[in-house]
Amino acid sequence: MISKMNKGKLYVVATPIGNLEDITMRAVETLKKVPFILAEDTRESRKLLDRYDIPSTLVSYRDQNHSMMMAKILEKLNMGLDLALISDCGTPLISDPGYRLVAELRAQEYEVIPIPGPSAIVAALSVSGLPTDKFCFLGFLPKTSSKKTKLLEKYLSLGSTLVVYESPNRLFDLLELVETISPDVTCFLARDISKLREKHYFGSISGVRDQLLEDNLKDSPHGEWVCIFNSAE
Numbered sequence: 247m248i249s250k251m252n253k254g255k256l257y258v259v260a261t262p263i264g265n266l267e268d269i270t271m272r273a274v275e276t277l278k279k280v281p282f283i284l285a286e287d288t289r290e291s292r293k294l295l296d297r298y299d300i301p302s303t304l305v306s307y308r309d310q311n312h313s314m315m316m317a318k319i320l321e322k323l324n325m326g327l328d329l330a331l332i333s334d335c336g337t338p339l340i341s342d343p344g345y346r347l348v349a350e351l352r353a354q355e356y357e358v359i360p361i362p363g364p365s366a367i368v369a370a371l372s373v374s375g376l377p378t379d380k381f382c383f384l385g386f387l388p389k390t391s392s393k394k395t396k397l398l399e400k401y402l403s404l405g406s407t408l409v410v411y412e413s414p415n416r417l418f419d420l421l422e423l424v425e426t427i428s429p430d431v432t433c434f435l436a437r438d439i440s441k442l443r444e445k446h447y448f449g450s451i452s453g454v455r456d457q458l459l460e461d462n463l464k465d466s467p468h469g470e471w472v473c474i475f476n477s478a479e
Contacts, residue, residue, distance in 0.1 A: 253356055254323040257330045258344065260337040260363030264440030266297050270363050274298050280330045282322060284315075286343055290334045307331065309343045316350065323356055330361075337365045341385040341411060366439050367409055370472040374407075374434035375448060377476055381407035387420070395423060402428045407476045414467030418455070424475055425451040431477040437469040 257276050262268040277283060277300045284307035285291035291304055307315055322329055333342035348358055371378050382401050387394045387410055401408050402424070412420050417435075424431055433454055435447040445461075447454045458464065 252326050254325065254327045254329060255357040255359055256323070256348070256351055257328065257359050257361050258338050258348065259330050259332050259361040260365065261291075261294055261332050261335060262440065263335045263364045263366050263369070264438065264444070266294060268364050268440050269294075269298075270361070273361050273363050274300070276361050277302055277330055277332075280328045282327065282329050284319070284329060284331045284347075286333045291332060294332075302330070307343065307347070309346065312343075312346050316347070319347070320354075323351075335364075337363065340365060340367065364440070366411075366436075366470075366472050369439050370434070370436040370474060371407070371409065373436075373446065374474045376407050376432060376434055376474055378407065381409055381474075383409045386411045386413075391423075395427070398424060398427050402431065402475065402477055405477070407474060410473050412471045412473050414463070414469050414471060417467065417471055417473075418458070418464055420473060421451050421455055428475070428477040431475050433476075434474040436472045436474075439470075439472065443469065 257280065259273050259276055261273065277295070277298070280302055282305050283291070283295075283302045285304050286308055288304040288306050294300070295302070295304065319329065331338050331344055331347065333344065336342070338344040339348065351358055367383055371381065382404065384397060384401065387397060410420075421433070424433070431451060432449065433451055435454060437443065437445045447457050449457075
């Protein structure tokens with residue numbers, strides 16, 4: 247039996263959500279010292295490694311290949327090798343792959359260490375102008391209208407700030423649905439945080455919709471969106 251002291255550790259490393267300079271020194275050093283980095287998209291992650299001269303080997307890890315990769319991951323850890331987990335951008339597991347891996351390693355008493363850093367949720371909340379003392383994050387909403395409506399009705403009624411991710415193609419549908427459920431809601435939208443096309447929208451649903459139409463985002467939708475709503479008085 248391998249002792250806990252001889253097992254390798256898994257570092258869950260947050261990476262930039264846009265600008266490659268938005269990374270901590272500790273994250274760079276951690277990625278440099280581990281022999282293998284588990285990455286959601288190795289082609290995307292290669293850009294980051296090249297930027298910071300990180301020599302570690304990239305290994306493809308996604309929810310879809312978890313079962314196949316788990317034995318190989320355990321083999322490396324049992325050899326005493328430390329590994330790092332990153333996603334395409336931001337903090338792993340937050341609407342990104344990694345939950346099953348961390349859960350199984352915790353259950354088997356491997357050490358899992360967070361290397362904190364960028365998160366689109368926190369970045370958007372910090373500049374939203376909406377209450378941040380309590381909030382709910384639902385990730386990407388269900389695609390079916392009935393499930394989406396039930397979730398929004400439940401969480402918009404709590405009086406706390408609600409945060410969701412949405413694709414550009416469904417953004418206007420989301421705003422219409424939220425307005426139907428809670429007409430007086432105030433919303434904040436953040437597009438492409440930390441990227442060249444970053445832009446923020448704030449106000450009532452109708453006001454924000456007008457701003458989006460002015461920017462031609464209905465006919466030509468694009469971007470990665472964090473949507474924040476609050477209906478508290």
